[in-house]
Amino acid sequence: MSQETSGHMSDDASAAIDGLTVAIIPARGGSKGVPRKNLRTVGGVPLVVRAIRAAQHAERIDVVVVSTDDEEIAAVSAAAGARVIRRPPELSGDTASSESALLHAVDEIEAGFGGEAGSAGERVGIIAFLQATSPFIPSAALAGAVAEVRADRADSVFSAYETYGFLWRRGGGDTGDGDQATAINHEAAHRPRRQDREPHHLETGAFYVFRAAAFRRHRHRFFGRTRIAEVPEWTAIEIDDEPQLRIADALAAVHGQAEDAPGRVSVQAVVTDFDGVHTDDTAIIDADGGERVRVSREDGMGVALLRRAGIPMLILSTEQNPVVRARAEKLRVPVLHGIDDKEQALRTWAAGAGIGLDDIAYLGNDVNDLPAMRIVGWPVAVANAHPRVLAEARVVLTRTGGNGAVRELIERVLPA
Template identity: 40%
Template sequence: MKCAAIIPARGGSKGLLLKNLRKIGGYRLLTRSIMAASRCDLVSEVYVSTDCPELAHVATLAGAKVVIRPESLATDEASSEDALLHVLGEIGKTGDLPDIVAFLQCTSPFTTAGEVRATIEPLIAGRADSAFLAKRSHGFIWRNGDDGLVGGVNHDHRKQRVRRQDLAPEYQETGAVYAFFARDFLEKRNRFIGRIVAVEGSSHPYDIDTMEDIVRARAEIETDPLPAIRPKLPKVLITDFDGVHTDGRVIVSQDGVESVSCNRRDGLGIEIARRNGLEVLILSKEKNPVVNARAQKLGIECIHGCDDKLSVLGAWLKSRQLHWDDIAYVGDDVNDIDCLQVAGFSICPADAVPLVRGTVDLCLASPGGAGCIREIVEYFRLV
């Protein structure tokens, strides 16, 4: 039987902007799902449904086939089933529909090829018409009644409490993988069809929806099935100013004039980077003229007085026909986190705030204003 994996990955997300571009352990959420599907020996093709050019770029680099999703199917109201139906419709135009669809969601970052295989196998063996990856639930569930009082759902609270291990097995969807027959899905428009099997997963079940979810998931990196990667030399190094070029302190004179201290080693590091073809851009929230003055001294471009760094940098990249994968970003505080999470490689000084240190690909030995940019140049072996 022919099996195709379909991964819906839209660009918009209310909870976390550009969520599917975010990284855990050096891999984007979308890339992780593509790798899990493509490494499964039962999957012959991997399709990504997206409305976002950046996600399409990432999917292509990872070896998936991209199906561009129309705007009408990329809204908050559109369902995953809508995206799946659209992809199957596009595949069907060639007359070559798969027998089985494995539907993966990017928000489960640690899905393995083995779990994808285990979810598909019951359909191939004829034991099920649809299946989903699950975790066993051992909890006592309660539900509100019409009178505002609660009653037991999976247990009779009016009787003596049974032991947890004596409860009938129950399963909760992890949301990571579903499998079903393509033609049944096209007819029923439902991922749950006929005989349904719950497959217990082996990976830690996460549902990434917030920055806090990403921080918690990073604690599982030691058990991550994917290998560590060393980044290639980026095309552009994007740096915050305060806390990177400086130590974050501001000296204020009695006349209210502000001044900061920079490190000449960083200046030489930027000169070396530029000689080796690495462009450098300062992106700063600070409106102080000293930011632009320092950039002019270094001969590099500067965008300052910037409150929405993610949108501004995204527009700058688009104007240069660059992708997020083309840049390394170095920042030290919470207003850098969005850019750090979607950049091809993320870096912070040693004295960055804890939340930043917990989300970047590389935490430097040098603090801000003490040669951290020079350390980046040495990391990329430019000197």
């Protein structure tokens, strides 16, 4: 934590903090810059789910809540373990403020989630406001911000990173040229070395933590003793356009999922495509039009190990081909083939098996797998998958289809 911005005791500090520490994630369905932004994936995980997980992994947060007007966001958030508050239309438009959504959410929580059956209202003591458009929220820094407020060392804490950059403003010069650059935090004629410059902190927008009662009075997120929770600069990206989404995907590949053990895939079921996953995506056609495909014996052993571990598996294929069923029977794995709508077929199968979509790994290779990959917790791609599949995968395997990719995934599932 950096030094607070106000050196005196505030009126807000006089009241003891009691009640829940609640993480609130506003997530509207509408977005102009990036359509359906809160459901877009970074590292194969929807942005809203990344925010939920960051809050779940932060110590001293009692409840994680998503405020939304969108049915799909509500379903995805609930599957990830968040409580959902339905935001009314008047608080869901482009001009609605985040503060209005937070105040509404606190009212609903203290009313027992709107009188929801089995829910008793409880006072909210601290609010942790998380923005889903920040895909790399550090859970440890968030927990530290909560600790600062709870220990009465701050009334409001926000995430920022240290920068020694020279800042400029376009315009404002004496020449009347609107494009003229004007120095802001330095003298243009004097360029001190980095070690001789005063650092500044740039707000990231990832999270804000503050006293709930004082927030009700002030109706904005900065009040009283305001402090900075310093975070790494690489975590500061916010998703406002498609290029930023691609940059975030690249960062996710480098830094990985902090909550995941390296290499492990923690799921309760495995679903795979067939062509290009169990096979190398080629076929031999005989004179009668029959097809033969090449499969991996390694995959067969992996499937046997998965079966012995009691983990359900399903082959889900678009192709209506006898070779698909023959391989499935050999593996003793159920198969749905000739499927045009893989997403709906997967939803139906998961519901029948009583398995949450967030607890399923789907292994695919081509664009017809994308709808199914987007609804599961672990979208996985073979090494030679289509670029669009690689971009949306949470895990990219080292092996190609038909060359042990299924076995590789299973070996990552079994230790978890």
